[in-house]
Amino acid sequence: MLRRPKILAALAAVALPAALVGVSLGGPPAEASQPAAASADGMSAFSAAAAKYGVPEPVLLAVSYAESRWDDHGGTPSTTGGYGPMHLTALGASEVADLSGKQKVATAESLQTLKKASELTGLDQSALRTDTTANINGGAAVLASYQKALGLPVGANTSAADWYGAIASYAEAGDKAGAAGFADDVYSIMAKGAARTTNTGRQIVMPALAVKPDKAQLSKLSLPAGVQPSKSDVECPPSLGCEWLPAPYSEFGTTGDYGNHDLANRPKTGKIDYIVIHDTEGTWQGVLNLVQDPTYVSWQYTMRSSDGHVWQHVKANDVAWHAGNWYVNMHSIGIEHEGFAPQGATWFTESMYRNSAKLVRYLAAKNNIPLDRAHIIGHDQVPGTVPSTVAGMHWDPGPYWDWEHYMDLLGAPIWGKSVLPVKAGSVVTIKPGFEGNVQVVSNCDAPATPCTPQATNFVYLRQSPDDNAPLVKDVGLHPNGSDGTTDVSDMGSRAAAGSQYVVAERQGDWVAVWYLGAKGWFKSPKSAPDAFAKPGLVVKPKAGKLSVPVYGRAYPEQSAYPAGIPYQTVTPLQYTIAAGQAYPVGDLNIETDYYRAVTFDGQPPTDHVQVQGKDRYYQIWFGHRMAYVRAADVDVRPAI
Structure with missing residues (x-):
């Protein structure tokens, strides 16, 4: 039917x-900046806490990195009530459930490591929430208490391999599967090492330390096995x-x-x-x-x-x-x-x-x-x-999604160096950094109200090389021809981390790229660039074409459809690529097809079947969103 x-x-x-x-x-996780050396302020708190509470410093650093990447989040809690670089928790499971269902914690016990840390250190809970050094001390004390509870030795000189059970306990997971997953992450971080500048400007370096943890300690945890x-x-x-x-x-x-x-x-x-x-x-x-x-x-x-x-x-x-x-x-x-x-x-x-x-x-x-x-x-x-x-x-x-960190975790870091000069004709990858890239965004909580500042994943594109110039237009989002806005949902003037564009022009610190059929300008000084050039392929309108259309899907030509399957009209979007413009190739090998699935029983040959066409398309980087162009309309060339 x-x-x-x-x-x-x-x-x-x-x-x-x-x-x-x-x-x-692997190597240390790639970050916006890799400090040459750790600042005394950044490392001393971890070193002192490790020595005071008998936790190996690599363990303390790796646990904190797994919880927060050493950030303190300005004294505000996470969604599960965790504070500071050690993510000390202050909400009970019942309290969390009462917060309009914001989080239901998968554990039988209350999440109260903040209280536990206060009892172990004698520090006030307010200080543990807001003071980074106090928070690190609290986390070290809690880790040491878990180690002692498992009947295992404590001491800054103990082997990091012997802390698997305590690290798994620190996860506050509801089962052994979750606890083991956290511990495995911590040891993976330890093996790779890490280096970054935190949100408070602290420079921290954790040298790589590969150890073989004693995973048998997991059996000592009084937790159910979890999902198998x-x-x-x-x-x-x-x-x-x-x-x-x-x-x-x-x-x-x-x-x-x-x-x-x-x-x-x-x-x-x-x-x-x-x-x-x-x-x-x-x-x-x-x-x-x-x-x-x-x-x-x-x-x-x-x-x-x-x-x-x-x-x-x-x-x-x-x-x-x-x-x-x-x-x-x-x-x-x-x-x-x-x-x-x-x-x-x-x-x-x-x-x-x-x-x-x-x-x-x-x-x-x-x-x-x-x-x-x-x-x-x-x-x-x-x-x-x-x-x-x-x-x-x-x-x-x-x-606010951290694409740079996410791609680092995937083992596919976003390109962050130039092997070619950034000039007209170059293909550039956007990488503005995340932590220090706080762009103006509005309407997160109320109309015409600035959003609470936090790190962003993009740079704005402007109509001319001027900080006060209006944002580029997106006729799809603003059919009346109005300028782009800073509204949190308005993606039409943004170039996000990892996206690629072709440089149209350069004027000093300003770079213009082809974007939605026009030039979009952003500041990228050579001393602190937001765009990096490397070889790549681009599409350009074929000679003699004044402009070519772009599409939102790569559907087959009408002649490809067999009897009984209606033709899905190939409709261009409201954008075009003009002669003289170029856009980077995202994928040359996409399928031109349509999967027909409109009935529950799905009887072939007219339903639950793939219609394949011969009219080829390419995926391109076009604006904030990707697009498709017909191969017959464009030439593919190496970037300059």
Whole structure:
């Protein structure tokens, strides 16, 4: 039985509840700066606390890095009530549940390490919340107490390998799987080493130290075993302990409707090219309820903010309804991360970043997906399908998702050096840094109100090389021709970390790139650049063409459709590429296809089948979002 056309269902432009606007539903880690040496202020607190409470300094540093990357978050708590670089927790599980369901902590005991630290050190809880040195002392005392409780030796000179059980305890996980996952992360950080400047300007270096931890200590923890993933249930690295919570594939109503995803046989019915990073714009329990509703949309995975716990809902070979663009749905896996894009770092925890990166590395390897920003994309990079859907496309995970750190965790750092001069014709990669890149953003909490300053992942593009010039126009978002805005949801004037552009012009410290068919200017002084050049391929309109169209999907030509399958019109977006302009290639090898899936029973040869075309397309970097161009319209050339 036929269901309603997908463009009217949840696949193209979904009308969502207000609480879910964002859902369409090695060497040291690379950082914005690698200090040559640690400052005394940065390292002395860790050294002193390690000596005072008998914790090996590498253990203390690695635990803090896993919890917060040594940041103190300005004395404000995380979503689970954790404070400071040691993430000392102050809320009980019942209290957290009372906070409008903001987080439900997966543990039988209250999260009260702040109180425990106060009792162990004699320091006031207020100081432990707000004073970095006090917080580090508190964390060291708690770690030492866990070591003692396990009957294990304490001392700054003890082997870091003998602290596995205490580190696992520090995770405050609800089961051994979660505790072991945290401990394994800590030892991985220890083995790689780390160096960065914290949000308070402290320079900290942790030299690499590879040790073989005593994992047998995990048996000493009084915790249940936790989820033991089955190959028949979840597609996930075993270390993540993912759970299978299936999205329903079922009929409902009397009109042939069904939900909430489509059965397929990928890659045979369309290869998987993208992993789409979303945030939920809702708390995890509400989101888990929604994905089990057959009348709602779907996605493959959900990740919890507090500990990075993962649920899988849809198999990778099936097509979930998450991107708002059926072509991208056909070729992608969607991962929802608990959080609210306007709040950013409050929800995007280190545990979630790390577990998300583990999952993405696993999925990318399994599906041959390149680990780059043309294929590991935000929902905000997904293009509109036709002109009328462009303005309604979603913008999660938003300006506060740390793409630079995330790509570091994936083992695919964003390019941050120039092997070629940044000049007209160069392909440049945007890398503005994150911690020190605090851009003006508005309307996070109320209209016409500046957002609370925090690190951002982008640079603004202006209409001329002037700090006071208006932001570039996006005719898709602002059809009336008005200038771009600083609204948190207005992505139309932003160049995000990892995105690529072709330089149109350079004037001193200012660089202009081709962006949405026009020049967009940003400041990138040679002494502190935000853009870095390297070789690459670009597309240009073929000789004799004054302009060429761009598309939001790569659908087949009309002659490719067999009888019984309606032609899906190939409609250009409202943007064009003019002669003389150039845009970087994201992928030359995408499929020109359409996966026909409009009935529940899905009977071939007219349903649950892939229509393949011969008219080739290329994926390009175009504005903030990606786009597609017909190969017949453009030439592919090496950048200058």
